[in-house]
Amino acid sequence: MGGQGTTGRVTRRRAHTRARLLQAAFSVFAAKGFGRVPIEEVCEAAGYSRGAFYSNFGSLDELFFALYRERADLIAEQVSRALAADGPEPDVPAAVDRVTEVLLLDRDWLLVKTDFLVHAARDPDVARTLLEHRARLRQAIAGRLVRGRTRLPAVLGDADGAAHAVVAAYDGVTAQLLLDRDVTRARAWLGQLLTALLTDGSGTPV
Template sequence: MGAAMPKGPTKRRPETLARLLDAALQMFAAKGFHAATIEEICERAGFTRGAFYSNFASKDELFFALFDQRTGRIVERVAAAVDELTGTDDPLGGLVAKLSLDEQDQLWHLVSAEFTLYAARNAKAAEVLTAHDERLRAELSGLLQRLLADAGRTPSVDLDLLTRLVVAIREGGMAQSLVEPDRLPAGRLEQVFLPLILRAASTPQAILPK
């Protein structure tokens, strides 16, 4: 009798994951993290519960896979924007214009905001969310430092705190825009205030004599 084939991801697994994550984003945003069931997510993705449990142990685990996917794309967009702005006259002012919000961003905000409230009441979820948030902030902090350096500026406050403030403005602005889209267009708060805040929270680098 021949040796058993080793178990591992098949060619179809990335497609399965992608469809489950897309279905989860849609269902969590439409019905809420707790109200959306595993059955509904699988039905929307076109799979059985078996496909879910071959990839995830729980809805929490599914959320964090979705978190990594969505925030990974955010980091990619910010990194691309920072690269494009390198050497321009106003990299701080140009950043927000290159990070316009789309429908997927709005859906993700609905999901992540609800899960954050859930984590505030659940110590285990909070611990895992904190670890994921820290990794995201570390990447964003590095990009923010690059942007400031290209603008000839140095942070005058703790860089992690500054990154937290940038994230808070973006998320808070999006929350208000979802409720009052006609009075506060998406991205408006960032457009007006982020360049001002980044300049206020940094100082010009000393120019060394030639």
């Protein structure tokens, strides 16, 4: 019994250490960029030693990937919940409002995500995993369009095509957001783009 209790405490402590390292890494990566931050700086920001770092991660790349996966999974879940909040009749403008609110909350995340995209472009293994996460996001969007029997503009083809268009619009708007730092404008612009993509422009599904 005592051994099990000790194991439980060690497991919780290890999870806490890992979480603090990820949180600290997120802050320093957002401020300085991945590739410009040594392990020592992440450890200092988290209040841990290099030993604590290496007991949780084999390298800075591994930590960076864990950080991306954690945030990407959270956002995919938030988008899924936002899309699932509709009633039986699709309300595209309302769904667009909920999704843009989720997707544009955190400029720091956009900085880290952009760093990860550049990193993945140079590493085929990382790129495959990034593509899997982006596919999950598109599947959540396409699935909601299918369940709501949303009528889509012919140019988009099917729900999967519409989901690709939604993600492409998000990528374009967030690239501008990184430069002008105007979250309110970016959210409004993305909402207008998505509403135009998925409706006749008036908010009524085509």
